[in-house]
Amino acid sequence: MNVLNSRPRRLRAGLAAAVTAGVLLLAGCGGGAAPSANTAADAGPPVRGGNLIVAVPTDPQSLDMVANPGQVTAHIGNLLYEKLFEVDKEFAARPMLVETYETSSDRLTYTFELRKGVTFHDGSPLTAEDVVASLQRWLKSHVTGQQVAPDVVTLKAKGDDTVLLKLKEPRYPLIDELASPGAEIYAAKNLEGVPATGFTDKGAIGTGPYKLASWDIGRQVVLERYGNYKSRADQDWGGQAGAKQAYLDTITYKVVADQDALVNGLQTGQWQHAMPGNDQYTALKENASIVVGNVAGANQNVIIPNHAKGSKFADVRARQALNLLMDKPAMNAATGGGPDLTAAVGAMVSEDNPALYSTVGDEVYKQHDPAKAKELFAQAGVKAGDTVRIVTSNSYPQFAQWAVLLQDQLAQIDIKTKIDTYDFPTMLGTINKDPGGWDLTTLFFNAALTSPSQMPAVTLGAFNGSASPEIAALVREYNAVTSPVQAKEVMDKLQALVWEQLPVITLSQSRLYAAWSPELKGYDGFYRVFWNSWLKR
Known part of the structure; x- marks a missing residue:
């Protein structure tokens, strides 16, 4: 996980491994738009x-x-x-x-x-x-x-x-x-x-x-x-x-x-x-x-549904319903920075890495139909009056803001919510301590990845019960390719499958920036x- 500007003191085991999968840091790479005030022409020797x-x-x-x-x-x-x-x-x-x-x-x-x-x-x-x-x-x-x-x-x-x-x-x-x-x-x-x-x-x-x-x-x-x-x-x-x-x-x-x-x-x-x-x-x-300019890579902002038995989102229709219900533009506005920093895309990897960047699934990402969402929730057994449990953190304000917006959007179709808000390490510890005691959580991850194996949709499988033999098979297929063209084809298939199964639901990508x-x-x-x-x- 690549948090925008800080990192809490210690991630708990379990989710800690999943959250840091893209890591850092990556500290991965790519480059933002180069500010004119710092070009090679005016830098001097x-x-x-x-x-x-x-x-x-x-x-x-x-x-x-x-x-x-x-x-x-x-x-x-x-x-x-x-x-x-x-x-x-x-x-x-x-x-x-x-x-x-x-x-x-x-x-x-x-x-x-x-x-x-x-x-x-x-x-x-x-x-x-x-x-x-x-x-x-x-x-x-x-x-x-x-x-x-x-x-x-x-x-x-x-x-x-x-x-x-x-x-x-x-x-x-x-x-x-x-x-x-x-x-x-x-x-x-x-x-x-x-x-x-x-x-x-x-x-x-x-x-x-x-x-x-x-x-x-x-x-x-x-x-x-x-x-x-x-x-x-x-x-x-x-x-x-x-x-x-x-x-x-x-x-x-x-x-x-x-x-x-x-x-x-x-x-x-x-x-x-x-x-x-x-x-x-x-x-x-x-x-x-x-001087202000974008820096390398991006974060993938996500809502994570719990796929475990007993969760409201164990049924894929409930996850599809949530994707249809979510007002992503409103939630992205809460992320801050405006269009310069927030890209309304469903990609799993930053566009700075063209070898892995894919727009497949964008048509699913862009869907917004609260009436259809209500129907799908009912088919999945989530009825009016039921309560969705959201675990979030106030260590990163956008997490808590996303949770409140989810609460408002679920209320519009008569589904109740219970929001538990913690500092970030406590949030992770709470989720790990009671894997079945939550339905949704809010996170962001480093999107500057070098391999599909680093994608949250892959690494979170053991954490939220979303491990999928179909996703695992496509990762193996990617590992077996011999050319960039084949790799891109498999990456497109992998991203399409992620938007079908919804191990995570992407809100947007956030560009990072620096001032100097x-x-x-x-x-x-x-x-x-x-x-x-x-x-x-």
């Missing part, structure tokens, strides 16, 4: 030195991207750690710690040759054993890795610089999955005995262009340039791929929870970058002294990635 101050809404809690794949953790981790592959601004996987790789003719065996001379921040060399230890942990403990794990037969080191990975059957998106959050490479020695809650700050050692200098918990995290960083010589592919110049001496992530303080600090120059809430967007965009000082140059709108950015003097 890069300047080396200086401290960039970035306001973040919460302390990262952990810098372990497997145990805590929240947004702030992921954004800081992108500068500390690297993967075998990284995504560029087009979502394509590019080699990072891998120099070259080969795939056997049967597409079952991958041989990865590592780049030589790469070292961790403590000076120890990157080895194949580090890669194996990191990926074994990913396969066991990260949601994307858990999707891959059943296909893995062997993962082993061959000497210091070669990693062999053998599959049971071909997996078309494997390289893309290795470029997704959670697959970062850590030193094997720092993973020994690490608990499920993750390593401490002493384990936050990677191969990235910046290293951890200090961490004043609850106040700020400071990174400093890693002097022995070995950059790829490739061109800058954008996103998280290619050459990393590390122009800045230090990057300070300062915790600023209050939105008014966040905006005031931007205006007064206390910090040079922030990702404020949607309610601040219009005012910031009208401020000539601040005109002094920040070389920033391409990719979340909080600043290794090729500098401060104009």
Whole structure:
């Protein structure tokens, strides 16, 4: 799950795994519209030195991207750690710690040759054993890795610089999955005995262009340039791929929870970058002294029906009825930011990734027929006077607003509702504690995905009872394809099936945005990635 601007302290087990499936972070990729005030033409030559101050809404809690794949953790981790592959601004996987790789003719065996001379921040060399230890942990403990794990037969080191990975059957998106959050490479020695809650700050050692200098918990995290960083010589592919110049001496992530303080600090120059809430967007965009632009990826805003026995939505006709009843334009208005930030689409993946983006099912998404909805509810056994139980959170205002709007819309056809509102961690714990004690919940997920296996419609199956053999079969079919054309065809079929079975009901996609000082140059709108950015003097 990629929450807009913050991440609660600790997700509970179970739903936690499902919610973070797209994760972060992804911190995935793509790019928003590039603001004219920050184009290459007016940036001037890069300047080396200086401290960039970035306001973040919460302390990262952990810098372990497997145990805590929240947004702030992921954004800081992108500068500390690297993967075998990284995504560029087009979502394509590019080699990072891998120099070259080969795939056997049967597409079952991958041989990865590592780049030589790469070292961790403590000076120890990157080895194949580090890669194996990191990926074994990913396969066991990260949601994307858990999707891959059943296909893995062997993962082993061959000497210091070669990693062999053998599959049971071909997996078309494997390289893309290795470029997704959670697959970062850590030193094997720092993973020994690490608990499920993750390593401490002493384990936050990677191969990235910046290293951890200090961490004043609850106040700020400071990174400093890693002097022995070995950059790829490739061109800058954008996103998280290619050459990393590390122009800045230090990057300070300062915790600023209050939105008014966040905006005031931007205006007064206390910090040079922030990702404020949607309610601040219009005012910031009208401020000539601040640059505002979309950043990478999007969130998928969803209503999640409980498919479990005893839920009002166990019958697909009830889910179809809800889709027909929901006034999506009104609910999207509650999301904030207007049309610049909210896209009224039923897609499961951000359009920044054209390989996975699909508009199939939009005709179902756009349907609105309360009279037909009432008929379908009755056919599903949900009658006037029945009560629908909605569990939501006030940690993210739009969640609670969606719940109230659902309440109003259900009341129009004489169905009652009971809304239970909690802070976000308590909401997750309540749902996990009583899987049958709710009918609907409200969430959003990272839509910047690299594989269908990361879609909430797939990963939520065990959580809300929506696991489907038909969906699972299409994921396997996708994994078996051999070309982008075939992949797109299967993705279209998969999205059509999602809109037929409705494991989740999509409201919209929300674009993310950032606001920054005109002094920040070389920033391409990719979340909080600043290794090729500098401060104009």
